[in-house]
Amino acid sequence: MNDTIAAQATPSGRGGVGIIRVSGPGSSAIAQAVLGKLPKPRYADYLAFRDNHGAVIDIGLALYFPAPHSFTGEDVLELHGHGGPVVMDLLLATVIQHGARLARPGEFSERAFYNDKLDLTQAEAIADLIEAGSEQAARAALRSLQGEFSRAVNQLVTLITELRVYVEASIDFAEENIDFLKQGQVHERLSALQAQLREVKQQAHQGSVLNEGIRVVLAGQPNAGKSSVLNALAGHEAAIVTPVAGTTRDLLREEIQLEGMPLHIIDTAGLRDSSDVVEQEGIRRTWRAIERADCVVLVVDNNLGWQDADTKILQQVPVQLPVIVVHNKIDQDQWGQTPMIYQSQHDQKSQTPLVHIKLSALTGAGIPLLTQQLKQQAGYSTTGSGNFTARRRHLSALEQTEQALRRAGVQTDQQQAELVAEELRLAQQALGEITGAVSSDDLLGKIFASFCIGK
Ligand SMILES: Nc1nc2c(ncn2[C@@H]2O[C@H](COP(=O)(O)OP(=O)(O)OP(=O)(O)O)[C@@H](O)[C@H]2O)c(=O)[nH]1
Ligand SMILES: [Mg+2]
Incomplete structure (x- = not known):
């Protein structure tokens, strides 16, 4: 990282102000060349910006942040000009002619990370x-940016480290080994750890839901009204609806916001045995979408009632996936057209009951029951003020930690001190991936590349 990078920090297009940010050892020389002087550190200086022939490109504010007191930890120069695309391009070209190169996406944050200005969760929080x-998502991100998530994770790391030291000491004193694990100390500390981990996971889960939302797949037999349910949720005619069975053949995605939570809804081809190759491919894609879903909404035609084909579909849905059964078209029900929600025992997966909702996609009656249920399913609550922004990668690391701790508990029962120590090491490692303490370059590269240029 000996080179100097530059990018427009403000969005492209027209605006009152546009900012070119420069970071790296060449910043002060570039300031001299463009401004004719080095601005006083951290003071706004009103100056002309000149190209390399000395012609004035723009007049604006220049700010200079010498290392290490800058966002990236390097020398940083900010040129605040007028936010027109021509001015910004000329200014950026000039800076590049003076030795900077165009920054890759996320490269400013990446440098801040390598210079210990931010840890990984903070960089992601930006x-x-x-x-x-939504406002809630922004608040959660700010809490992570301020280091709340990292602090919670680091606290867990500290506790695990202490326990590791204790267990590893017991290995070194082999004769007393058994006593160590028997004393119950290890168990006690493990369960305290697990309780604390659960809390962090809960908060992180909320954050990830706010951030990434959940993927809901609408599935069911042809003509049940899946596309109609999608349209009712989306509030506009996103999907084609016809009385022809087999109307939808491809996956159709819509994103809606439920009180700040993004909901990715996927409409699919109706599931049935078909000899049509196009339809077969559509059905194959339906199952692929179901495998990646967070929740399945199984739509059935209330007029036809529950059919064997629906049982078959339900049996094929992965066991751990929550299913909501929507009984659609109640506007045609002669026995009653009031929307309602109820539960039934799940014949296959008896642990969680099935939720049923009677509604009409046509009139919209009962749709709020469905959105309510989806929010509940996501574990989403608007009252959670203690959330921090989190991503799936964080959740899976927390999950791995949890599993390692569980295995450590089993090994403790079996008096296997070495194996307990090893599981604790794995738990610690999984947590380290969250903050970036033990992440591979590959992972880091991927994370930063997902940021946009100028960040
Ligand atoms: N009366 C009534 N008709 C509905 C309702 N929902 C859907 N329909 C009708 O049912 C038919 C099928 O609706 P779609 O939404 O296309 O059904 P689908 O499940 O997407 O069907 P495929 O894409 O073919 O699998 C259409 O004629 C709709 O107008 C409803 O709530 N009430
Ligand atoms: Mg359809």
């Missing part, structure tokens, strides 16, 4: 804050 789709 991206999340910028991309936040």
Whole structure:
């Protein structure tokens, strides 16, 4: 990282102000060349910006942040000009002629990370804050940016480290080994750890739901009204609806916001045995979408009632996936047209009851029951003020930690001190991936590349 990078920090297009940011050892020389002087550190200086022939490109504010007191930890120069695309391009071209190169997406944050200005969750929180789709999501991102998530994770790391030291000491004193594990100390500390981990997971889960939302797949037999349910949820005619069975053949995605939570809804081809190759491919894609879903809404035609084909579909849905059964078209029900929600025992997966909702996609009656249920399914609550922004990658690391701790508990029962120590090491490693303490370059590269240029 000996080179100097530059990018427009403000969005492209027209605006009152546009900012070119430069970071790296060449910043001060570039300031001299463009401004004719080095501005006083951290003071706004009103100056002419000149190209390399000395012609004035723009007049604006220049700010200079010498290392290490800058966003990236390097020398940083900010040129605040007028936010027109021509001015910004000329200014950026000039800076590049003076030795900077165009920054890759996320490269400013990446440098801040390598210079210990931010840890990984904080760098990700910047991206999340910028991309936040709701006030709640923005608040959660800010909490992570301020280091709350990292602090919670680091606390867990400290506890695990202490326990590791304790267990590993017991290995070194082999004769007393058994006593160590028997004393119950290890168990006690493990369960305290697990309880604390659960809390962090809960908060992170909320954050990830706010951030990424959940994927809901609408599935069911042809003509049940899946596309109609999608349209009712989306509030506009996103999908084609016809009385022809087999209307939808491809996956159709819509994103809606439920009180700040993004909901990715996927409409699919109706499931049936078909000899039509196009339809077969559509059905194959339906199952692929179901495999990746967070929740399946199984739509059935209330007029036809529950059919064997529906049982077959339900049996094929992966066991752990929550299913909501929507009984659609109640506007045609002669026994009653009031929307309602109820539960039934799940014949296959008896642990969680099935939720049923009677509604009409045509009139919209009962649709709020469905959105309510989806929010509940996502574990989403608007009252959670203690959330921090989180991503799926964080959740899976927390999940791995949890599993390692569980295995450590089993090994403790079996008096296998070495194996307990190993599981604790794995738990610690999984947590380290969250903050970036033990992440591979590959992972880091991927994370930063997902940011936009100028960040
Ligand atoms: N009366 C009534 N008709 C409905 C309702 N929902 C859907 N329909 C009708 O049912 C037919 C099928 O609706 P679609 O939404 O296309 O059904 P689908 O499940 O997407 O069907 P495929 O794409 O073919 O699998 C259409 O004629 C709709 O107008 C409803 O709530 N009430
Ligand atoms: Mg359809």
